[in-house]
Amino acid sequence: MRDLIRLLRLYAPYRVWVLAGIGLGVLTVLANFALLALSGWFLAATGVVGVAGYAAQNAFNFFTPAAGVRFFATLRVLARYAGRLVDHEATFRLLARLRMVAYAGLEPLAPVGLAGERGGDLLSRLVADIDRLGDFFLRVASPFMIAAAAALVMALGFAIVSPEAGLLLLLGLVVAGVAVPLASLGLGRRPAGAAVALQATMRADLVDSVQGMAELLTCNASGAMAERVDAASAALLAAQRRLAAIAGFGAAAGLLVAGLTMLAMLPLGGALADAHRIAGPVIALLALGAMAAFEAVAPLPAAFQLLGGMADSARRVFDLLDRPPPVAEPASSPRRPARLDLRLDGVSLRYPGAAHPALAGIDLAIAEGEHVTILGRSGAGKTSLFNLLLRFAPHEAGTATIGGVDLAAIRGDDLRSLFTVVSQTTAIFAGTLRDNLLLARPDADDAALWRALETARLADFVRARPGGLDSLVGEAGAKLSGGEARRLSLARAALRATPFLLLDEPTEGLDPLTEAEFRRALAGLAAGRTVIAITHRLDHLADDDRVVMLAEGRIVADGRFGALRQGAGPVARLSRLREMSLRF
Numbered sequence: 001m002r003d004l005i006r007l008l009r010l011y012a013p014y015r016v017w018v019l020a021g022i023g024l025g026v027l028t029v030l031a032n033f034a035l036l037a038l039s040g041w042f043l044a045a046t047g048v049v050g051v052a053g054y055a056a057q058n059a060f061n062f063f064t065p066a067a068g069v070r071f072f073a074t075l076r077v078l079a080r081y082a083g084r085l086v087d088h089e090a091t092f093r094l095l096a097r098l099r100m101v102a103y104a105g106l107e108p109l110a111p112v113g114l115a116g117e118r119g120g121d122l123l124s125r126l127v128a129d130i131d132r133l134g135d136f137f138l139r140v141a142s143p144f145m146i147a148a149a150a151a152l153v154m155a156l157g158f159a160i161v162s163p164e165a166g167l168l169l170l171l172g173l174v175v176a177g178v179a180v181p182l183a184s185l186g187l188g189r190r191p192a193g194a195a196v197a198l199q200a201t202m203r204a205d206l207v208d209s210v211q212g213m214a215e216l217l218t219c220n221a222s223g224a225m226a227e228r229v230d231a232a233s234a235a236l237l238a239a240q241r242r243l244a245a246i247a248g249f250g251a252a253a254g255l256l257v258a259g260l261t262m263l264a265m266l267p268l269g270g271a272l273a274d275a276h277r278i279a280g281p282v283i284a285l286l287a288l289g290a291m292a293a294f295e296a297v298a299p300l301p302a303a304f305q306l307l308g309g310m311a312d313s314a315r316r317v318f319d320l321l322d323r324p325p326p327v328a329e330p331a332s333s334p335r336r337p338a339r340l341d342l343r344l345d346g347v348s349l350r351y352p353g354a355a356h357p358a359l360a361g362i363d364l365a366i367a368e369g370e371h372v373t374i375l376g377r378s379g380a381g382k383t384s385l386f387n388l389l390l391r392f393a394p395h396e397a398g399t400a401t402i403g404g405v406d407l408a409a410i411r412g413d414d415l416r417s418l419f420t421v422v423s424q425t426t427a428i429f430a431g432t433l434r435d436n437l438l439l440a441r442p443d444a445d446d447a448a449l450w451r452a453l454e455t456a457r458l459a460d461f462v463r464a465r466p467g468g469l470d471s472l473v474g475e476a477g478a479k480l481s482g483g484e485a486r487r488l489s490l491a492r493a494a495l496r497a498t499p500f501l502l503l504d505e506p507t508e509g510l511d512p513l514t515e516a517e518f519r520r521a522l523a524g525l526a527a528g529r530t531v532i533a534i535t536h537r538l539d540h541l542a543d544d545d546r547v548v549m550l551a552e553g554r555i556v557a558d559g560r561f562g563a564l565r566q567g568a569g570p571v572a573r574l575s576r577l578r579e580m581s582l583r584f
């Protein structure tokens with residue numbers, strides 16, 4: 001419930017729309033109530049006057065009630081139309097806000113804070129849960145408020161005619177609008193919660209299986225995955241069927257209470273008329289008015305039923321938004337220093353929840369313009385060093401500075417604007433080649449894009465495509481080969497003139513010819529920049545290249561490659577191993 005109240009607070013900027021929507025909703029219900037009550041009375045009264053003779057007919061004022069009927073009928077239509085417009089406007093505004101809030105909350109968590117999440121589950125929270133919450137005002141909050149306000153006004157209206165009739169109407173409305181829906185809520189809580197969880201699991205499984213379809217097919221595992229999705233789908237259908245049955249029960253019980261209340265008005269009205277407390281035609285007013293009054297509570301069973309699922313969705317979304325970002329952001333960044341020397345003193349880094357630090361006591365100084373190669377076995381902490389520099393993960397001890405400024409004092413966006421990363425895993429987004437290039441520099445013109453493609457040796461490939469720069473690359477670059485995707489990332493890098501170039505084994509897995517081209521292009525990009533390159537390969541290192549070797553998160557060697565490979569240290573051992581493996 002706390003989450004739903006928090007959700008309501010997000011409506012604050014749209015309170016005028018919200019209040020107008022509720023006001024128009026109340027007006028619609030009251031206009032319908034007045035229309036039926038007046039019509040009932042008018043019909044009954046004209047009937048009575050009809051049999052009472054000529055004099056009574058002449059004395060009866062037909063015009064005012066007839067005008068009233070037309071007025072309420074028109075008011076009802078106009079109020080309903082305007083109400084729908086206003087409600088939907090408020091809903092769309094909230095949806096847009098919710099999506100912005102969710103995205104803004106998610107962004108600081110990436111990539112380290114989301115490492116344990118399933119992509120499909122995140123998608124579920126961002127799309128399905130938020131869509132569900134978007135309906136909160138329209139289908140839950142607004143019906144409750146309209147029902148409460150309209151029920152009180154209508155019961156008061158009846159109470160003016162007769163307190164007993166007012167009480168009876170209020171009782172009927174409370175039973176149909178609160179007791180019956182509460183019963184269906186109790187019955188529906190478990191299947192509603194199960195449906196939300198099952199939908200999320202099924203979506204996550206589906207996203208996994210679509211992304212890994214090739215792997216599933218080659219492992220003959222697609223059948224097992226299909227069975228898993230099928231089982232989740234069957235369980236979801238069972239939960240939804242149960243919910244539909246409960247909703248049907250709620251609607252039927254609500255109608256029954258409405259009918260019984262209307263029927264009960266007849267003997268009550270009769271007794272009141274016998275006691276000369278009301279005129280005969282008012283009995284019709286009470287009966288038809290009571291029937292119309294239940295329009296106010298008709299949406300409540302559905303609203304109560306949605307409440308459970310919405311509370312679950314709100315919890316899932318807010319749970320994501322409440323996670324502290326792995327890195328605290330300063331409010332602003334200091335001025336960019338004149339020289340961008342990098343210095344790490346006793347730096348340690350531990351990922352959230354990890355037992356061991358990924359980097360421990362790192363002392364490293366890299367002067368502006370220097371080229372450094374980072375070596376180390378898998379899991380040694382090489383990528384973690386990049387994560388530290390890019391402030392994807394904070395360091396827990398030591399100091400890390402750039403040009404003498406603490407990394408923690410620089411906003412993530414400002415810090416990352418100093419770096420270009422080229423890695424072996426490149427995210428290619430569904431869209432055109434141009435879209436993917438413009439990510440790196442949104443204001444780049446076509447001439448700049450072609451220059452970058454030339455640098456990355458991809459220009460001929462793009463020219464040969466009928467769509468040129470506007471050719472589609474497919475989901476995750478499915479229409480590109482691995483080497484082309486890698487060169488696209490290189491073209492992106494060529495568009496970013498940043499002082500630092502971080503290379504994370506970008507030539508790994510390329511054929512020798514492509515690799516040679518790639519390296520030449522990289523050398524062009526590296527000129528005049530500080531370059532930190534991770535590699536497992538030693539064959540491209542020259543003797544005077546500076547290498548830093550990591551093992552279990554610590555620096556175990558730092559010096560010129562030629563000197564280090566002559567000695568007896570870890571670089572020499574790695575070098576010998578490499579030579580042996582080349583001989584095999």
Ligand SMILES: Nc1ncnc2c1ncn2[C@@H]1O[C@H](COP(=O)(O)OP(=O)(O)OP(=O)(O)O)[C@@H](O)[C@H]1O
Binds near residue numbers: 380383
């Ligand atoms: N997001 C994360 N959460 C928890 N632990 C992590 C995370 N990323 C990496 N690690 C752990 O930190 C350690 C260092 O990982 P890192 O990715 O820096 O290694 P690496 O040297 O780049 O390895 P490789 O050459 O295989 O890419 C490993 O033990 C790894 O399991």
